Amino acid sequence: STNVLKVDAVTVPAGLNVVLTYDGLTNRPTSAGSFTVIGAINEANYEGSATNTFLVNKASQVITIAPMTNSIPLKDLTNVVVSASSDSGLPVSLSLDTNSVAVLSGATNNGSGVLNNIQQTGNVYLRASQAGNGNYQAASDAALTINVVKLNQSITFNTLPAQVYTNAPFTLSASASSGGRW
The missing domain is CATH 2.60.40.60 (Cadherins)
Structure with missing residues (x-):
């Protein structure tokens, strides 16, 4: 990730300069993981440090x-x-x-x-x-x-002339919406 994650340090008295390291490095984490964070006061008249674990969880995705x-x-x-x-x-x-x-x-x-x-x-x-x-x-x-x-298709017969029961056989022709012809 390109997101830079930040840890804030609070001091007593307030406003003292604190140097933070993450697993011994001054660069802040840019990836998921567990990091040991040490905050050391950087002042002429004060001293002290604190250690904690900074956990960056993996992000979810969809x-x-x-x-x-x-x-x-x-x-x-x-x-x-x-x-x-x-x-x-x-x-x-x-x-x-x-x-x-x-x-x-x-x-x-x-x-x-x-x-x-x-x-x-x-x-x-x-x-x-x-x-x-x-x-x-x-x-x-x-x-x-x-x-x-499958698509439904329709079959259309060409116009049939009138027929009489005694007429000879005749030919039917038809076409289908799918493109077939008979």
């Missing part, structure tokens, strides 16, 4: 999967871009559960990927994770289920 519809028609699924991010700025890993009807490809360790090879209806189970580091706790996984569905 993963967000970029919004997308939870139901996608099979015909529209050739390459679907998916992405996720963490509010910590750390890279997020994407994965699919084993019973997903898609394959995840691309740079899946930087929070983005592409769902492809979707050839059947069913569910795609996307999972985003971030393991944490020295300053951030592991995030709770984020999950998204996408239902891959």
Whole structure:
């Protein structure tokens, strides 16, 4: 983190100069951890010191999967871009559960990927994770289920001429909203 954490020292009498060290260093901590802090009075007429422990806890983080519809028609699924991010700025890993009807490809360790090879209806189970580091706790996984569905289609018959029971067989022709013709 770029946040500089500060310890304040209070003296009696008030206002005395105090030199603080953190594990023996004068630089203040910029990361999580446990630090031994020593405050030593730096005055000509006063002396004294105190020691304490300064604990900097890891920060929490939250993963967000970029919004997308939870139901996608099979015909529209050739390459679907998916992405996720963490509010910590750390890279997020994407994965699919084993019973997903898609394959995840691309740079899946930087929070983005592409769902492809979707050839059947069913569910795609996307999972985003971030393991944490020295300053951030592991995030709770984020999950998204996408239902891959078949579209309803309509079939339209061309106009039929009037027929009489005794007429010879005739040809029907029709077209489907999916583009098929018969």
